[in-house]
Amino acid sequence: MSQNRREFLKKAGLGALAGLGAAAGLFPAFALEQTDMSNFTDKPVPGKVRWGMLIDTRKCLGNCTECIVRCHHDHNVPDFGKSKSEVKWIWKSGYENAFPTASTQFQNPEVLERQVLTLCNHCAEPPCTKACPTEATFKRWDGIVSIDYHRCIGCRFCMAACPYGSRSFNWEDPRSKVKELSTAYPTRMRGVVEKCNFCSERLVKGELPACVVSCAENALTFGDLNKPDSEIRKLLASNETMQRKPELGTLPSVFYII
């Protein structure tokens, strides 16, 4: 029987594979990997969770800026002192600026004068991630639209793509312009875009976002939109709510009770 080298190697390979398979089946305790898979429960499943926020504008009244101050302190958001190069993660807009396409005809004048809390909407269909040429901004497994500052090249395409003005650019070095440096979170560097991250650094620790915690009026509700029995879903089901510019099809995860 003639057998060339190639044939021999093929058969030998098959034999080795079969042997390994049998060994793994016979001695499960001595299988190739000794890894205990229960250690990897932290590996997230994409799309399972979708974090969302509900802002009750009836409770968010007056000149209170507690959540804004807290967020901007915790995340080392710089203050350049100029409105043109302003960096903001969460801020207040006039009703007509926040909901430019909502009807204002004969609207309750009190509502029209309301200052609405606005932040990144963490859209389910984010236009910014599609504009980013380096995939520095991306939709995470839990629905948060995140920025990888390591990758951002500062082209600002995402700022042009975002219909909500949620993104700010660091025209100067932000480190020196942070009033009170928080040691729990990094700063950014000059030439990167930044925005709200839904406090993903707090979610990892099982805490609610800083703005939600700091609100004395409990105007902000945070939760998983994919969980039918979550508090946010119950509130969404029992109240009339609005999203910003819903006609654009970005499917924002931030909702408003007017």
Added chain:
Amino acid sequence: MNKFSQLLAAIAAGLAVFVAAWFFIQAGHHGSVPAIAADAVAPAAASPAKGAPIDSSKCILPTDYMRAHHMQELNKWRKDSVRDGNRTFVNPEGAHFDKSLNTCLGCHGSNPMFCFMCHEYANVKPTCWNCHLSPMEVPQ
């Protein structure tokens, strides 16, 4: 045989917990728990992706390996935690670590010059501290 190995594993786990607790208590006595390390310790609340508690008794991998490969390891951690959300690192000995720069600085931050001495000597200029707070900037 199987029972025996299980027993061994249980004993080893118990020992590890004891050692970790001992180190924690020691650190508390000296009042030198670094401020940045505290934020990486995860409370036991129901969280979407729990950070693993820091075991600060030893480095994640052998010193020689880390000296040569810490940059690759850091890049890998960065990708895993920022982009994939996989925050738990398990080393070959089975110890768990949170994939965070704070895990490293939890120990190495005690020497403010730890990173800089070698980088200065090797004339490498990593950009980590453009954004992250270096041990020199964090009040000890």
